[in-house]
Amino acid sequence: MADYKGTYETFWKQIIEDEKGNINKDQLMKELSDYKYLLDSIPSVYEEVTCNSVSKPFTDPQYVIDSHRNSFINKETALDDLRHMSEMAKHYSPYEKVIGLDAIEDLLK
Template sequence: MTVQPDYVKTYNDFWKDIVENPDGTLNHDQLMRELADYRMVMEQVSLVYDEITGGRISKPNTMAGAVLGVANERIEGIVADALAEQSGEAL
């Protein structure tokens, strides 16, 4: 049994039925539509990552765990600063 690389498995499991015609040929129109949607998603994800991480992460292929970790650190800092300010301890 030949082990397929991850990208081949992803294509076969997800993209194949979307971008291929029933005869196995490539549906260029559908491929172009999917790629246009994918570009829009990447652009939007970059904006969200940048905003929630305070500008520290903006690459759309960054793993969610890294983005969430930075976002949570940022939130904890904001909360700590607000609590310190509220209690009169702010510098």
């Protein structure tokens, strides 16, 4: 579990307390409202970028990033790779650029 007291002291205290240590209830409500918005919004973003494999707001960020990278292909990079593979495959035919299906499948794994 995160050090909630340390987090409060280093982050939240300066946002919701005045210089005397009194909690500004209006500011606290604003911060909690923003936090609720994030909790409600994060699942839809996670689902979109991971092809519905992640939705929990407190999922480890690195897991979400890895899931995203495994779910999506950078089209520009893939096209560059396919062009290179096509040039390399010229030995199959001097007249055509040929890329084997196996090579494409390997690229996309």
